[in-house]
Amino acid sequence: MNDMLSARGGGMEAKMVKRNVLLNPGPATTTDTVKMAQVVPDICPREKEFISIMREVEEGLLKIVHADPEEYAAVLFCGSGTINMDICLNSLLPADKKILIINNGAYSSRGAEICEYYGLPYVNLKLPLDKQPDLALIEQTLQENPDIALVYTTHHETGTGLLNPIREIGALVHRYEGVFVVDTTSTYAMRPIHIAADEVDFCMASAQKGIMAMTGLSFIIGKKSIIEASADYPKRSYYCNLYMQYEYAKAHGEMHFTPPVQVIYSVRQALEEYFAEGEENKWARHCRVFQAIRAGLTELGFKIYISEDQESKLVAAALYPDDANWDFEKIHDYCYERGFTIYPGKVEKLGMFRLCALGAIDRKDIEDFFMVFREALQKYGVAVPVKYSDRS
């Protein structure tokens, strides 16, 4: 009897899980049903039962971006979202060719850093961080560098909230016969994406963002013909090679190495909830959450870094006020203790914090947040509406 108990771990009562509202840019607030979906009988991932779940998940992931399964594959990896960036950049560059990084934020800069680490030849097209890129400049770069084979950018620069016009950039890339890789980690399953119409060859995300599941699974969705062509490209990583993983999944229906088993159960549940809510309804919900964020910040006098016509409607980066009493850590801690998480910004030398519209939250959560946030400002003596000295 005692042996039995210790093998089961003891303490089996169902636990109530406290609900936190995460306004950081992922992991996102999840539903209880997604949390609980991870609690399943132990299973070896080589079992047919598990392999059929993998297939279901791959199909759902393709469907989210309207990808034709004849033409596109979803390739799964165990890791956080950055693994996708690493894999696409190191796997999809033919010998003697170059990458173009369209760089207007922290995530594209990370792409450039990956090129540095692998010693890949690349052009780092650094552009202003607070506005959409000048397409003529991108075209000029493609013209001047006919050996560019792969163009990489970020759909939504999560550090600031800037949205990049991927369809227009993609059309340009394809006119110059390049492969277009887009980091869609912070838009996938939120802003509707139509992979073919949006001129995207490869997109990517991780389970803890748009689909609102757990951390540990990432996935790349891309053109099979290009992945197959990459079989002959230089191999630059063993664990992080796109073709190897694709080929293995095609042959065996599973990931090459141990998958994050329980996370995949949470993903299956999250996909079910995604399709039940529906693409349009979910995007409408993110938009109303974002509008509540924008309205709340504006009412308190905060300046938002990205203008309304260039923003993703998923992340608002608010500039720190010029007030000696403003202390992000203290305000953060006050909110955190009351179940709300806010997050610092990501632009060097500019003090800002972010509020994000990801996750299983709605307008009411934002209204509740602003009551707490306003209390925090009051408690620490930050003047409301907040003040800015002349620096605009």
Ligand SMILES: *Cc1c(COP(=O)(O)O)cnc(C)c1O
């Ligand atoms: C979250 C995110 C990533 C991945 O970051 P991880 O910390 O590795 O999960 C990549 N790109 C963008 C745009 C993101 O928002």
